[in-house]
Amino acid sequence: MTPSGSIPVLFARGRSLPEAYENALLTLYEDGCRIRTQYDKKDADGAFIDPPSIDATMMIVVEEPNSEPRFSRCFPGGPEDLQEYRMEVVDGVKDHWVDHRDKKKWQYTYHERLTAYDIVGGPGGSGLRRNQIDAVVEQLAKTPYSRRIQAITWQPWIDQDCDDPPCLQRLWFRILEDDAGIWRLNMNVDFRSRDAFKASFMNMDVFIYWMTIIAERVSKRAGRQVLLGRYCDTSASFHIYGKDLEEFSKLFLWNYFHRSFDDRTYTTEDLAQMMAEAVPAILAKIKAKDEGDRDA
Numbered sequence: 001m002t003p004s005g006s007i008p009v010l011f012a013r014g015r016s017l018p019e020a021y022e023n024a025l026l027t028l029y030e031d032g033c034r035i036r037t038q039y040d041k042k043d044a045d046g047a048f049i050d051p052p053s054i055d056a057t058m059m060i061v062v063e064e065p066n067s068e069p070r071f072s073r074c075f076p077g078g079p080e081d082l083q084e085y086r087m088e089v090v091d092g093v094k095d096h097w098v099d100h101r102d103k104k105k106w107q108y109t110y111h112e113r114l115t116a117y118d119i120v121g122g123p124g125g126s127g128l129r130r131n132q133i134d135a136v137v138e139q140l141a142k143t144p145y146s147r148r149i150q151a152i153t154w155q156p157w158i159d160q161d162c163d164d165p166p167c168l169q170r171l172w173f174r175i176l177e178d179d180a181g182i183w184r185l186n187m188n189v190d191f192r193s194r195d196a197f198k199a200s201f202m203n204m205d206v207f208i209y210w211m212t213i214i215a216e217r218v219s220k221r222a223g224r225q226v227l228l229g230r231y232c233d234t235s236a237s238f239h240i241y242g243k244d245l246e247e248f249s250k251l252f253l254w255n256y257f258h259r260s261f262d263d264r265t266y267t268t269e270d271l272a273q274m275m276a277e278a279v280p281a282i283l284a285k286i287k288a289k290d291e292g293d294r295d296a
Contacts, residue, residue, distance in 0.1 A: 051242030144175030176288035
């Protein structure tokens with residue numbers, strides 16, 4: 001039992017991503033603590049309108065990250081959202097929206113921080129950039145057992161005064177041989193804070209997707225097969241906002257208790273065509289925003 005005044009530290013695991021996601025949300029719902037956030041709405045007299053959030057420090061392990069079924073139907077989004085987020089985080093299609101000189105503009109994307117990290121820092125950026133993912137690939141191919149291979153996002157000269165600083169803090173990588181002598185890429189992902197219900201599935205999906213790409217790149221660089229090992233995902237604050245508890249109950253809990261696991265999930269094949277077909281519309285939406293910003 002967690003002592004009074006202590007944030008619970010919880011653990012969940014699953015063979016597949018949907019299984020681990022479901023186990024994490026159920027564990028949080030049952031054993032998390034109730035705590036206020038700075039986003040809770042108040043009435044004119046200063047009394048809280050929104051219920052407290054449910055919160056905990058959470059570690060999630062996906063034992064076989066690329067196993068099927070691959071996707072959950074119980075998160076608030078669809079295949080188009082998954083595809084757009086992959087394009088944002090892995091392909092960098094929104095990096096040009098980042099402008100450190102204007103607090104009203106995006107202060108970061110994960111792709112920008114991981115592939116074009118500002119080494120020196122300061123207003124407007126230094127122009128000295130580091131592609132941390134390229135470095136990770138080179139280091140893994142050269143010294144797969146190293147404990148030093150990581151990529152970070154936090155930039156204190158920007159983020160400590162940012163209204164919406166990065167939730168993702170660090171990616172850490174290490175390769176271990178399995179019993180057959182095949183390299184297995186293990187990956188740890190550290191978040192300072194995360195919306196468990198509305199963000200965590202898409203976060204985990206996109207970093208497992210990137211993990212797969214990194215494994216393929218290391219395989220080509222090292223000249224030997226690299227498969228995926230376990231994916232470990234930690235959040236200092238893994239939470240469901242009080243305002244979202246009713247939606248969480250209707251979308252997640254109802255489906256969990258009334259539908260089979262197969263009916264709560266999709267395979268990669270189920271969504272592949274829809275995700276691919278969403279790409280032109282996503283690019284058109286980004287282009288329309290760019291043109292609207294120029295005309296504003």
